[in-house]
Amino acid sequence: MSDAPVDANSTCVGPKSEQAGKASSCEGCPSQLLCASGEGRKEDPAVNQIKDAMRIVKHKFLVLSGKGGVGKSTFSSQLALALSLNDKIISKARQGQAAMDEDEDEDMNVTQVGVLDIDLCGPSIPRMFGLESQQLHQSNLGWSPAYYKDNLAVVSIGFMLPNADDPVIWRGPKKNGLIKQFLRDVYWGDSLDYLVIDTPPGTSDEHITVVQYLREADLDGAIVITTPQDVSCADVRRELSFCKKVNIPVIGVVENMSGFVCPNCKNETKIFKPSKSGGGEKLAEQFGVPFLGRIPLDPRVMNACENGKSIIEEMPDSPASQALLEIVQKVKNQTNHLHQNKTF
Numbered sequence: 001m002s003d004a005p006v007d008a009n010s011t012c013v014g015p016k017s018e019q020a021g022k023a024s025s026c027e028g029c030p031s032q033l034l035c036a037s038g039e040g041r042k043e044d045p046a047v048n049q050i051k052d053a054m055r056i057v058k059h060k061f062l063v064l065s066g067k068g069g070v071g072k073s074t075f076s077s078q079l080a081l082a083l084s085l086n087d088k089i090i091s092k093a094r095q096g097q098a099a100m101d102e103d104e105d106e107d108m109n110v111t112q113v114g115v116l117d118i119d120l121c122g123p124s125i126p127r128m129f130g131l132e133s134q135q136l137h138q139s140n141l142g143w144s145p146a147y148y149k150d151n152l153a154v155v156s157i158g159f160m161l162p163n164a165d166d167p168v169i170w171r172g173p174k175k176n177g178l179i180k181q182f183l184r185d186v187y188w189g190d191s192l193d194y195l196v197i198d199t200p201p202g203t204s205d206e207h208i209t210v211v212q213y214l215r216e217a218d219l220d221g222a223i224v225i226t227t228p229q230d231v232s233c234a235d236v237r238r239e240l241s242f243c244k245k246v247n248i249p250v251i252g253v254v255e256n257m258s259g260f261v262c263p264n265c266k267n268e269t270k271i272f273k274p275s276k277s278g279g280g281e282k283l284a285e286q287f288g289v290p291f292l293g294r295i296p297l298d299p300r301v302m303n304a305c306e307n308g309k310s311i312i313e314e315m316p317d318s319p320a321s322q323a324l325l326e327i328v329q330k331v332k333n334q335t336n337h338l339h340q341n342k343t344f
């Protein structure tokens with residue numbers, strides 16, 4: 001796939017179209033061969049089953065990154081934790097204050113959040129929530145997720161492995177089969193406000209499968225994570241091109257590990273060589289998509305994640321938490337906006 005930004009009009013004609021796989025906009029699309037073969041026109045019953053299963057989910061979005069190790073799973077878990085906090089905790093955190101116990105207990109504006117980890121070969125989500133020992137259970141309603149707390153449910157292949165370190169060495173069809181089951185057969189409860197889907201780095205089988213199934217099921221779009229270095233930004237260009245090719249809206253770009261904030265003196269040091277391309281913000285501008293913000297590198301972020309904690313609750317006054325609060329608000333605004341202006 002070319003690195004150059006694609007024409008905004010160069011969008012997917014849809015797998016059911018007679019032009020599928022043949023239109024000029026199909027050139028370079030990862031699904032081109034599949035669409036051209038006519039497979040996409042064959043009715044896959046799972047598409048409608050997933051559409052039905054996803055009716056209870058108000059907002060669903062993918063978290064993408066071009067490279068591994070840029071903080072995609074960290075962001076997915078911290079975003080989900082932040083979305084699950086009540087308004088009182090959020091408003092205190094905005095003032096840099098931690099909430100009191102009674103704030104946490106208060107049963108107000110409970111937002112139901114789900115996290116689906118489709119990074120099948122490198123599932124780190126169970127660890128990010130401190131849920132490594134959990135398992136998925138079957139019930140007559142479907143697969144029951146593991147619960148971080150009442151309003152935050154998590155599903156990952158990590159809960160199905162006998163040992164956390166067991167490798168998953170699967171070819172495409174097997175991965176696709178499990179993703180289909182996750183999307184169709186998990187019982188998330190009566191309703192979910194947000195489903196955050198953590199993906200592997202790059203654009204591979206997992207991405208194509210999830211997009212094919214969720215495109216019909218009101219997928220809000222994708223959040224793309226990068227670090228400031230040129231090498232990460234180049235890969236993110238491919239992610240943004242992928243979104244355009246498969247016709248999914250980009251909710252925005254997040255730049256992670258943008259400078260190091262010293263926990264003692266609070267001074268910020270740009271530890272990565274400034275990007276020639278201008279980093280995430282320039283990239284977002286180039287593609288005409290929103291830039292959601294920058295999260296600095298902070299060792300306390302890593303500690304909080306390794307202990308399955310929300311940075312907003314643990315260290316509300318930190319620049320990383322304040323940046324995340326801003327980003328969460330923009331994600332809420334963007335997803336509401338995209339829903340109101342749905343074009344597909």
Ligand SMILES: Nc1ncnc2c1ncn2[C@@H]1O[C@H](COP(=O)(O)OP(=O)(O)OP(=O)(O)O)[C@@H](O)[C@H]1O
Nearest residue numbers: 068069070071072073074201257296297298301302
């Ligand atoms: N802003 C940050 N400050 C400090 N540490 C961070 C920050 N963001 C991520 N990290 C740390 O960087 C490491 C990699 O993060 P993470 O596992 O989220 O990356 P990833 O992009 O999901 O990687 P992969 O796709 O390979 O699974 C983790 O140890 C995480 O705690």
